[in-house]
């Protein structure tokens with residue numbers, strides 16, 4: 297039997313004030329897809345529709361074969377990591393991760409142990425009782441990733457998760473994400489980024505979004521090198537502005 301696609305976007309339409317954005321896309325299970333494109337292209341809007349924060353005017357989101365119409369964000373089989381503010385400021389690192397295991401703040405010893413192991417997996421041994429305000433931006437994103445992985449949802453949405461970090465740290469975080477995915481088995485990732493180099497070496501495919509439409513979707517290196525597509529080349533700076 298052929299596995300169901302991890303994600304299908306079928307004629308999704310959403311309009312703010314401008315022309316409707318329209319998204320059609322199929323993502324295979326276990327694929328890591330980077331979504332790039334100019335500012336205002338609709339990248340965050342797209343992730344917000346998939347997560348259920350925005351309701352499309354038309355079309356359908358299907359995750360692992362299940363139609364998401366009417367399914368609230370908290371019930372969708374996915375995790376979401378934003379650029380910032382992923383954590384509850386008044387909770388410790390281990391409690392923030394624990395929320396991915398159970399909505400109760402009072403964790404059982406076994407749950408606390410699991411949350412502590414998740415922190416260990418992201419290199420934060422000794423940070424269990426620290427609050428977000430007592431951690432660096434990179435450390436906070438490690439906690440957010442730890443929580444996303446203990447949730448064990450098949451789809452992970454990342455909206456510029458490492459954008460506030462310097463280039464070396466960003467690479468470390470991408471390598472950490474790659475390792476966590478390997479340990480977790482099959483996890484499909486959609487990652488919005490402004491840095492094509494974040495996709496190279498990590499993402500299997502790149503989808504280029506422009507003015508609310510996918511212009512091209514294909515293997516990372518091929519798509520980023522010689523696309524021949526004016527919008528992509530303008531974005532990458534490999535073509536003079538028309």
Ligand SMILES: Nc1ncnc2c1ncn2[C@@H]1O[C@H](COP(=O)(O)OP(=O)(O)OP(=O)(O)O)[C@@H](O)[C@H]1O
Nearest residue numbers: 312313314333334335336337338339340341342490
């Ligand atoms: N709440 C809103 N109200 C009205 N228009 C909005 C709203 N949010 C976004 N838009 C518009 O929708 C379009 C897509 O925005 P979106 O944030 O999805 O783009 P993006 O590709 O994520 O941009 P960036 O790379 O700058 O984060 C833009 O034209 C933006 O101005």
